Amino acid sequence: MKFTLQATDKHTQARAGIMETAHGTIETPIFMPVGTAGTVKAVHQHELADDIKAQIILGNTYHLYLRPGLDVLQRAGGLHRFNGWQKPILTDSGGYQVYSLTEVRKIREEGVTFRSHIDGSKHLFTPENVMDTQRVIGADIVMAFDECTPYPCDYQYARRSLDMTHRWLKRCCERFDATEPLYGYEQTLFPIVQGSVYRDLREKSAETIAAFGREGNAIGGLSVGEPAEEMYAMTEVVCRILPAEKPRYLMGVGTPVNILENIALGIDMFDCVMPTRNARNGMLFTRQGIINIKNKKWETDFSPLDAESDLLADRVYSKAYLRHLIRSQEILGAQIASLHNLHFYLWLVGEARAHIVAGDFHEWKSKMVKQLDERL
Amino acid sequence: MKFTLQATDKHTQARAGIMETAHGTIETPIFMPVGTAGTVKAVHQHELADDIKAQIILGNTYHLYLRPGLDVLQRAGGLHRFNGWQKPILTDSGGYQVYSLTEVRKIREEGVTFRSHIDGSKHLFTPENVMDTQRVIGADIVMAFDECTPYPCDYQYARRSLDMTHRWLKRCCERFDATEPLYGYEQTLFPIVQGSVYRDLREKSAETIAAFGREGNAIGGLSVGEPAEEMYAMTEVVCRILPAEKPRYLMGVGTPVNILENIALGIDMFDCVMPTRNARNGMLFTRQGIINIKNKKWETDFSPLDAESDLLADRVYSKAYLRHLIRSQEILGAQIASLHNLHFYLWLVGEARAHIVAGDFHEWKSKMVKQLDERL
Numbered sequence: 001m002k003f004t005l006q007a008t009d010k011h012t013q014a015r016a017g018i019m020e021t022a023h024g025t026i027e028t029p030i031f032m033p034v035g036t037a038g039t040v041k042a043v044h045q046h047e048l049a050d051d052i053k054a055q056i057i058l059g060n061t062y063h064l065y066l067r068p069g070l071d072v073l074q075r076a077g078g079l080h081r082f083n084g085w086q087k088p089i090l091t092d093s094g095g096y097q098v099y100s101l102t103e104v105r106k107i108r109e110e111g112v113t114f115r116s117h118i119d120g121s122k123h124l125f126t127p128e129n130v131m132d133t134q135r136v137i138g139a140d141i142v143m144a145f146d147e148c149t150p151y152p153c154d155y156q157y158a159r160r161s162l163d164m165t166h167r168w169l170k171r172c173c174e175r176f177d178a179t180e181p182l183y184g185y186e187q188t189l190f191p192i193v194q195g196s197v198y199r200d201l202r203e204k205s206a207e208t209i210a211a212f213g214r215e216g217n218a219i220g221g222l223s224v225g226e227p228a229e230e231m232y233a234m235t236e237v238v239c240r241i242l243p244a245e246k247p248r249y250l251m252g253v254g255t256p257v258n259i260l261e262n263i264a265l266g267i268d269m270f271d272c273v274m275p276t277r278n279a280r281n282g283m284l285f286t287r288q289g290i291i292n293i294k295n296k297k298w299e300t301d302f303s304p305l306d307a308e309s310d311l312l313a314d315r316v317y318s319k320a321y322l323r324h325l326i327r328s329q330e331i332l333g334a335q336i337a338s339l340h341n342l343h344f345y346l347w348l349v350g351e352a353r354a355h356i357v358a359g360d361f362h363e364w365k366s367k368m369v370k371q372l373d374e375r376l
Numbered sequence: 377m378k379f380t381l382q383a384t385d386k387h388t389q390a391r392a393g394i395m396e397t398a399h400g401t402i403e404t405p406i407f408m409p410v411g412t413a414g415t416v417k418a419v420h421q422h423e424l425a426d427d428i429k430a431q432i433i434l435g436n437t438y439h440l441y442l443r444p445g446l447d448v449l450q451r452a453g454g455l456h457r458f459n460g461w462q463k464p465i466l467t468d469s470g471g472y473q474v475y476s477l478t479e480v481r482k483i484r485e486e487g488v489t490f491r492s493h494i495d496g497s498k499h500l501f502t503p504e505n506v507m508d509t510q511r512v513i514g515a516d517i518v519m520a521f522d523e524c525t526p527y528p529c530d531y532q533y534a535r536r537s538l539d540m541t542h543r544w545l546k547r548c549c550e551r552f553d554a555t556e557p558l559y560g561y562e563q564t565l566f567p568i569v570q571g572s573v574y575r576d577l578r579e580k581s582a583e584t585i586a587a588f589g590r591e592g593n594a595i596g597g598l599s600v601g602e603p604a605e606e607m608y609a610m611t612e613v614v615c616r617i618l619p620a621e622k623p624r625y626l627m628g629v630g631t632p633v634n635i636l637e638n639i640a641l642g643i644d645m646f647d648c649v650m651p652t653r654n655a656r657n658g659m660l661f662t663r664q665g666i667i668n669i670k671n672k673k674w675e676t677d678f679s680p681l682d683a684e685s686d687l688l689a690d691r692v693y694s695k696a697y698l699r700h701l702i703r704s705q706e707i708l709g710a711q712i713a714s715l716h717n718l719h720f721y722l723w724l725v726g727e728a729r730a731h732i733v734a735g736d737f738h739e740w741k742s743k744m745v746k747q748l749d750e751r752l
Contacts, residue, residue: 037701037704038700038701039701039706039707039708040708041706041707041708042707042708042711044689044708044711044712046688068675068699068700071676072675072676072696072700075676075678076676076678076694076696081678082678082694082696082697083697084692084694084697299448300447300448300451300452302457302458312422313420316421316422316460318452318460320444320448320452320458321414321452321459321460323444324413324414324443324444324448324458325413325415327443328413330413331415331417331418331707331711332415332417332418332419332420334707335418335420335707335711
């Protein structure tokens, strides 16, 4: 993987870059739609590529490991061949899901035993087998196996967890470097900075992670319930330490405003379920602010979702129609709202990038963050 | 509405025709995807038009009346404007849903009182107000309000119900003819033959209905649980009586084999929830037979759904991937399977038409019905 910085903002830490992977080029800052079980919910692969203009999507190791399972994925020749998405894929390590979705039996030095949320079956994730699993899935970018601490998290727990995450990282790197890609193309491992909301722990973690010298670095354990100001403070601390010449990925973030603020702090990559999950509940993100399409006020608003959008669905479907679909729990409602929100997120990071290159990111961002949180 | 017969098969009663409506031309025999609440479930309008090549879709008066409701539909300027589907629409009368979905309070000469399946609210459908409702919805073809008898149905009940359906038809016609379209384009009313599985009642009903001299005629009360042979027998009896120069619509039918057999008996129009409803449960209809995609045998079948299809989804998604999506209850599974099945149904009636025109429908049909019911 090759990362090239194209432009750095004069007034903020925002950067525009290009990542080159085996499955194509990614222009950063970028948002990665979440395709948990090998599908971005309610969206076709050709819609992701052609309409939303996604450049990379995310898959969840935990979900893919359980279903369809590694045997199927390996026989398919990896996730790209399995789901027909030809552009880059990043997989998380499963850590977050193990802690948030399952009945965790035990976190030990060896790894984590847990029960499947699907059938209750018992499984063990270790740094080593999670690397092997991600070799089988075949993502272009794979994530280290870490412990994602909850919020709030007491200092002693966060400190001890962090040390274990660092020891696990060493094991991840050793296993990853001792194994080869299975499908003939390069994979890259990103380590993850943890440390909850403690500045000294975040600094220590960022230094430790940076010293591993991998090709990109991630920040985890944020957007787990802490106030946005704490998130920004931690991002700032960590970005000051992580090397500028490598991409920085802030995991699981966030709202449109969160994304712009973190771009300003030096983040290059984002993922979040918000645009798709909230879409299915009728929340639309727009340039002017947030729409709850279920509200009565849209009942007879027959204007298009966005008449000026380059997304077909935004031009041909009205607010009143989408409201009807979402209220009636029609699948097409989830489809339209998911298309809209993902298109908007990709538009947002694309605009951010254009303004970084043009040199007026700071002014543009200041204007945008005022309106993006408005309730329409 | 204008209907022109283009070809009639020499060995069967099958016909190829063209219907011209205010929203465009329909080549018969045709299958109409069911868009219950103003959306064909899991399918975008542009996919219906461009990929599936649907020429007309169906809407359900009962569902649309309850949600979004007549006020919204009237303000939108009718269903076409509301959902963005520019081609022809047919609406049923709500009769079938009232009997099958609701707690029916009472069927009287005046009409039917029932409680909404959504919120339990009480409503009255009469022949007159159902015509008014369909004026508001604005479908190109609207259906008479009838009583759809269940199967089995005792003879005396079927006879009395039939007489009421005929009296209701008179009221429907009077109301329809006394009112004008609301949106400036022509609407056409089709009456419905009933009579359960009783030959003499079906004959009487067909004669009565034909005597009304409307521009098309429908057959209802079949595909409600009776054996296929009884359905075909009734279709045959009725088609012998209904005028040849007008389109004949067999409501709620059916499997691919049912459709071919009924085309052979002289039916021009079909609708059924089967291709979409069964799609969501993982049943795929193909030229070679029926696939239950959940079966283990497809787990590692990475071949496309149909490599030779002109539907993109058939070529880019594999059986193993669709199996994974359906088993994981992913929305994309419903999307792909619905596209596949509807595309197949439209392909099937299009092929039937081509063979009627070419003069070899009978041989083609005999070959097809042998394989369409195979379990793959």
